[in-house]
Amino acid sequence: MPVTLLVEDGISIQPSCYSRLVNKWYCADYLKDRHSDLTSALSQHLQITAWSLVVGILIAFPLALVARRLPPLQGLILGASTMIYTIPSLALFPFLVPFTGISMTTVVIGLALYALTILVRSMLAGLVGVPEEVRESARGLGYGRTRLLFRVELPLALPVIMAGLRVATVSTVALTTIGTLVSYGGLGNLIRDGVQNDFKAEILAASVLCVLLAIVLDALVVAVQWLVTPWTHGRGAA
Amino acid sequence: MRNLRDAWHYLTTGSNWGGSEGMWHLLVQQLLLSVTALAVAMAVGLTLALWLGHLGRAGFLSVNVTNVGRAVPTFALLAILVTLDHPGTAEFGPYGRAGLATLIALALFALPPIFTNAYVAVREVPAAVKESASGMGMTGSQRFWRVELPLAMPLVVSGIRLALVQVWATATIAALVAGPGLGTLITQGFYRTDYPKGIAAAFVVGVVALALEVGGAFVERAVDPNRKGTATSSHPSGSRPAEPVGT
Numbered sequence: 001m002p003v004t005l006l007v008e009d010g011i012s013i014q015p016s017c018y019s020r021l022v023n024k025w026y027c028a029d030y031l032k033d034r035h036s037d038l039t040s041a042l043s044q045h046l047q048i049t050a051w052s053l054v055v056g057i058l059i060a061f062p063l064a065l066v067a068r069r070l071p072p073l074q075g076l077i078l079g080a081s082t083m084i085y086t087i088p089s090l091a092l093f094p095f096l097v098p099f100t101g102i103s104m105t106t107v108v109i110g111l112a113l114y115a116l117t118i119l120v121r122s123m124l125a126g127l128v129g130v131p132e133e134v135r136e137s138a139r140g141l142g143y144g145r146t147r148l149l150f151r152v153e154l155p156l157a158l159p160v161i162m163a164g165l166r167v168a169t170v171s172t173v174a175l176t177t178i179g180t181l182v183s184y185g186g187l188g189n190l191i192r193d194g195v196q197n198d199f200k201a202e203i204l205a206a207s208v209l210c211v212l213l214a215i216v217l218d219a220l221v222v223a224v225q226w227l228v229t230p231w232t233h234g235r236g237a238a
Numbered sequence: 239m240r241n242l243r244d245a246w247h248y249l250t251t252g253s254n255w256g257g258s259e260g261m262w263h264l265l266v267q268q269l270l271l272s273v274t275a276l277a278v279a280m281a282v283g284l285t286l287a288l289w290l291g292h293l294g295r296a297g298f299l300s301v302n303v304t305n306v307g308r309a310v311p312t313f314a315l316l317a318i319l320v321t322l323d324h325p326g327t328a329e330f331g332p333y334g335r336a337g338l339a340t341l342i343a344l345a346l347f348a349l350p351p352i353f354t355n356a357y358v359a360v361r362e363v364p365a366a367v368k369e370s371a372s373g374m375g376m377t378g379s380q381r382f383w384r385v386e387l388p389l390a391m392p393l394v395v396s397g398i399r400l401a402l403v404q405v406w407a408t409a410t411i412a413a414l415v416a417g418p419g420l421g422t423l424i425t426q427g428f429y430r431t432d433y434p435k436g437i438a439a440a441f442v443v444g445v446v447a448l449a450l451e452v453g454g455a456f457v458e459r460a461v462d463p464n465r466k467g468t469a470t471s472s473h474p475s476g477s478r479p480a481e482p483v484g485t
Contacts, residue, residue: 086447088407090414090421091440098241098433167308174311178411181428191317195415203321207314214309 018201027201034202037190042209044104045186048176049217051108053169056115063116064123065149074124081117089114089178097182107179114175115168122164126157159232162225169221173214187213244434249441261420261442268419269446271337271412272405275344279401282345283352284394291360291390292382299357307350312408313415316343320415340412340419347408348401355397359390391461399454406450410443 017027031038067074092110100106130153138152154161177188185192187206194203226233248254255262290296319339363386371381413421420439427436 083448086403086407086451087444088410088447090407090410090424091443091447094424094427094433094436094440097428098437170305170308174309177311177313178414180313181414181425188311188313191314192414195317195320198321200321203314203317207311207318210311210314211309218309 018199023198023200025200025204030201031205038205038209041187041190041206042213044184045173045176045188045210045213048104048107048111048179048184048186049169049172049213051104052111052115052172052176053165055108055112056119056168056172057165059112060116060119060123063120064127067120067124068127077120078124081120084113085117089175090181093178093181102182102184104184106182107176107184111172111175111179115172118164118168118171119161122161122167123157125164126160127153129160130156155229158225158229162221162229166218166221169217170214173210173217177210241433241437245437245441248434248438254438261423261439264418264420264422264439265442265446268406268409268421271340271418272344272402272409275341275405275409276348276398276402278341278345279348279352279405280398283349284356287353287356288360288382288387288390288394291357292378292386294361297357297361299353304350304354307347312343312347312411315346316340316412316415316417319343320417337412337418339415340409340417343412344405344408348405351397351400351404353397355400356390356394359393359397360386362393363389388463391463392458395454395458395461399451399458402454403447403451406443406447 016022016029016033017024018030018033063077067077089110092113093106096106096109100109134152134156135148138148143152176186177191179185180188180192183189187210190202190206193199194201194206254260290299316339319342322339360382367385367389368381371385376384409417409419410421410424412419413423413425420443423439424436424443427433427439
């Protein structure tokens with residue numbers, strides 16, 4: 001049964017540009033009328049992406065530290081992360097569902113695993129890249145292990161780590177759409193609904209929003225990097 | 239745990255592999271689709287990248303192509319391609335309508351790694367080597383075929399390998415828009431709450447992905463002209479980006 005949505009302007013009744021009869025790709029009325037659909041999908045998308053990245057960072061950081069301290073484990077950790085990223089995202093969810101059910105957790109765990117593979121590599125590369133002389137002089141100044149890590153090594157490793165975070169952020173935004181398989185895909189849910197109902201305006205709007213979100217979050221990471229590494233853009237040392 | 243045991247049972251039951259709905263058929267279907275898409279992407283991407291790399295032009299393309307490819311969700315592109323009104327392609331050989339959309343999407347997603355790696359590989363051949371080739375009287379095309387291409391081969395193959403694994407992963411996602419391949423079993427598993435079936439299919443997809451990855455690594459080593467030399471390699475072997483596939 002076709003659902004026809006009509007817009008009444010008082011004089012004539014025309015089918016809206018997103019009705020079954022017209023079904024345009026771009027439709028301003030759709031954006032106006034279904035505003036709430038789009039915002040709620042966008043907010044879910046943002047939540048899933050943010051949680052995945054946070055979980056990914058929280059796991060990747062200790063892993064990178066362990067990998068640096070124990071070289072034998074380094075190959076194992078990098079090898080395992082390569083293996084994870086080879087497995088297609090859609091194939092990862094079935095393994096998680098028996099444990100976590102049809103929930104946002106399933107999607108977040110899956111995406112965090114992917115973010116992790118990128119983050120561990122960039123964190124390790126960043127930390128290993130810190131010049132040995134710098135470490136030596138910090139130790140000479142009486143820095144302990146923890147203070148050395150947080151005050152000297154991490155700040156110097158930040159540019160490399162942030163580059164990895166940018167890649168992870170953009171890929172996670174795109175990957176979140178796959179979460180629609182377990183009904184938690186943010187904008188991906190709208191895309192799937194659009195495919196099933198041949199609803200063009202919905203597909204295009206959700207797709208464009210998804211790309212825009214990736215661009216905005218990428219810019220946000222760059223801005224944060226600029227703020228936390230003041231020494232890279234010459235305003236004198238703090 | 240019961241689901242995992244049932245999945246194992248599903249995998250070891252012969253009848254699940256045979257027939258037109260069986261896993262074997264879907265596996266071959268997905269491989270065929272992946273290889274076709276890869277061939278299309280190679281025909282376009284390799285030609286363009288090797289030529290531009292030889293000339294040393296259009297470096298900005300190699301960076302931007304990768305960045306754009308990463309930001310556009312495969313699923314969104316697939317959805318748009320499936321919904322588009324193709325000019326009269328209800329059936330397209332063994333692939334079907336969703337299959338054609340998948341083929342185009344897969345070829346598009348295979349382009350960035352193929353293009354970027356091939357371009358960088360040819361571009362990064364040391365200037366001294368190119369100069370001595372010219373000094374020996376080689377013409378432009380001789381230099382390309384006898385010097386630049388052999389030296390660039392490992393990185394070119396590395397890009398193709400990355401693209402193949404990525405294409406295979408993406409082909410799984412095609413099931414979300416009713417496309418062909420093993421992904422069908424995964425989505426069916428979810429919609430009919432038949433998790434063991436989904437897990438079994440996911441396992442097969444993962445195993446094939448790893449097999450493609452490992453097989454690709456062997457080919458990559460086989461084409462390295464510096465393999466037996468004293469210098470290990472003139473190429474940055476760590477140039478393979480660590481990224482999840484199937485975005």
